[in-house]
Amino acid sequence: SMNVSMENFLDALKEVEPSAIREIFVEVPDVTWDDIGGLDTIKEELIEAVQWPLKYSEIYEKFNITPPQGILLYGSSGTGKTLLVRALAHESGVNFIPVKGPSLMSKYVGESERAIRDVFRKAKQASPSILYFDEIESLVPIRGRDSGAGASFTERVISQFLAEMSGIEELKSVTVLATTNRIDLIDPALLSSGRFDVVLELPLPDREARGKIFKIHLRQKPLAKDVKIEKLAIQTEGRSGGDIALLCRKASALAIRDYLKNKKWKVPLLQNKHFEAAFVFLRDHLGKN
Incomplete structure (x- = not known):
């Protein structure tokens, strides 16, 4: 007789994309940890921060430990930030939602804030997921440097981003991952506890x-x-x-x-x-x- 087994359902899951992110879903390249030379300490940090909480969730619950909600990778160009993100997305096996910071910016009042709310909402609907922000400094620059209408716009965008990361609604099974070449341009409020808990610098290879x-x-x-x-x-x-x-x-x-x-x-x-x-x-x- 023919029976539908759990293995069949697991195979089907590989073929069906989550409807919540179908319009923005990007196929993750087949990059593994073995494709990255060096950066062993950084790789271990990412495995412990993202992969272990997903794979050994019952152990984390027993110790009453919540995994880090945000991870920031920074370093000069060519040090492997994007490659690390691609490998992490592949190895973790969760839904991967890449977002380029400048693509969320809009000249119309309220549109940038709405775009930020939408990407976080999609990440929650598709959890467990990794929400990846490239060039995060363009989205959340240091407040107070602009004047006039520009300052007001920056304040609203940063406030919306902070509210999504550490607001009343908890980000369950969503890891926010960001990369930047200029950490000195990021608003310090994002680097406080409860937002980007893990900040990793990628050095030049020895x-x-x-x-x-x-x-x-x-x-x-x-x-x-x-x-x-x-x-x-x-x-x-x-x-x-x-x-x-x-x-x-x-x-x-x-x-x-x-x-x-x-x-x-x-x-x-x-x-x-x-x-x-x-x-x-x-x-x-x-x-x-």
């Missing part, structure tokens, strides 16, 4: 982390024997993960060009000379030493 990043970006590329990842890690002192990714892409493009023009090799290979040329490109065209 030598060991740079080696791991190179291995991730080069693991599926045909490498010549003269390519030494340890040497590349030393040469990229002071560079971010984004710089290393760009370096690997440029070196690969140069290797393809070399192969198609000359065809001296039986198979295309990524050689050390391609990395040296890529370093020159970064320095001359992008102004990076």
Whole structure:
């Protein structure tokens, strides 16, 4: 006889999108923790703050501990903030609602506040969920810097955001995640307890982390024997993960060009000379030493 089992329902859940976020739902890329080089401490913090409360909710209830409601990631461009968010959204397996801060801003009175209320309402309806704000500094800048109508507008938007995060209505099973390059531009009220409880700075990768990043970006590329990842890690002192990714892409493009023009090799290979040329490109065209 044919029976419908729990496994069938779980498989169906993978195919059906929640109606509450159907119009804004974005498919999360297949990024895992293994795709991120270094940042081990940051990854552990995110796992403990988001994944564990979802996976071991009964233990948290027994200890009467509520998980952090807001998590803020900050650091210079290219340190891996967006990549961490994508991996967390994939690994946690909950509904992921990405919001770009500038997209909520409107010139019409009350529209920005309504947009903020709507995204929080959708996150509650689709819980458990992660509500992700990119470029959060554009949405909640420091109050008091503007004058006139601009100051009034900023006050209303920030007040609405604060009310949604720590108002009377509790955000149950909703984690608010935000990233910024300029934490100095964010209103200090957001960094108080009960709002963004966890604030994590993403530093530039050290030598060991740079080696791991190179291995991730080069693991599926045909490498010549003269390519030494340890040497590349030393040469990229002071560079971010984004710089290393760009370096690997440029070196690969140069290797393809070399192969198609000359065809001296039986198979295309990524050689050390391609990395040296890529370093020159970064320095001359992008102004990076």
